[in-house]
Amino acid sequence: MPALGRIDLHTHSSASDGTEPPAALVREAADAGLAAVALTDHDTTAGWAEAFEAARGTGLEVLPGVELSTQLDGASVHILGYLVDPDDPPLRALMDELRSERLHRAEAMVGRIGRDYDLTWDDVLAQTSPGATVGRPHIADALVAKGYVPDRSAAFGSILHWRGGYYQPHRAPDPLVGVRLLREAGGVPVVAHPGSRGPEGLMTDARIRALVDAGLAGVEVDHRDNPPRARERWRDIAERFDLIRTGSSDYHGAGKPNRLGENTTDPEQFARIVELGTGALPFPG
Ligand code: AMP
Ligand code: FE
Ligand code: FE
Ligand code: ZN
Helix, strand or coil: CCCCCCCCCCEEECCCCCCCCHHHHHHHHHCCCCCEEEEEEEEECCHHHHHHHHCCCCCCEEEEEEEEEEECCCEEEEEEEEEECCCCCHHHHHHHHHHHHHHHHHHHHHHHHHHHHHCCCCHHHCCCCCCCCCCHHHHHHHHHHHCCCCHHHHHCCCCCCCCCCCCCCCCCHHHHHHHHHHHHHCEEEEHHHHCCCCCCCCCCCCHHHHHHHHHEEEEEEEEECCCHHHHHHHHHHHHHHHEEEECCCCCCCCCCCCCCCCCCCHHHHHHHHHHHCCEEEEEEC
């Protein structure tokens, strides 16, 4: 049965860089009257079990997912993977590697920031749930706790900005590798917020064709980081390559202005995802 009602397919919990534990996020989605929500933490599936448990009896459908970090021409490209098998060995190995890359990169950034500000790695750990995928948002929280900036957005606009003097990228595989792995793990790969990163023209038709051949199934058209022109372009690309079109909030809890359900996915598009994914079941299954 496709969920009827509002569907939000991109959210983050404290298992990565969201501010709310998975259970709180699910309760908020149910209270907001959503029909379905996807939990898509960066490079981890650790929040799924708690999210499923919290959804029990609420009528809210939870689509388990992950947001995989990849890189193209030095620009960060995020690939959402729905209904992946969380125990698929190659996917697990890549997620483990990405989390450890992110950890070392965050430590290196904190080392640089620590030369100019009173900030230590312990300050960042104090802002991070055990086992969480560490990112700039946790460094931002430590800077907020120290009183250097009022909130995460201010930190991203200054000290943590990629031109802020302390930025360092983390290593990540080519999107082709990410898409293939997600698909081989039974998942449904969808390019996240394609209009938000990298130079325009990063995703040429030839590159999109190669991603589709590797198993790319969809694109996140409606997302606040996609400017109107990018949405037009990606709607057209979705049509030409027969890709699933999604719309989502990319909710991160209190740390980002994105609100749950601010962009949504059509039930028919959601049904295509559920049909295609074989690595896990939505909850309730
Ligand atoms: P990183 O992946 O470590 O480079 O950090 C970027 C991540 O921070 C992305 O997933 C963003 O969605 C997230 N983020 C959370 N809060 C904010 C914010 N207020 N401004 C910008 N990015 C944010
Ligand atoms: Fe994030
Ligand atoms: Fe993302
Ligand atoms: Zn995200």
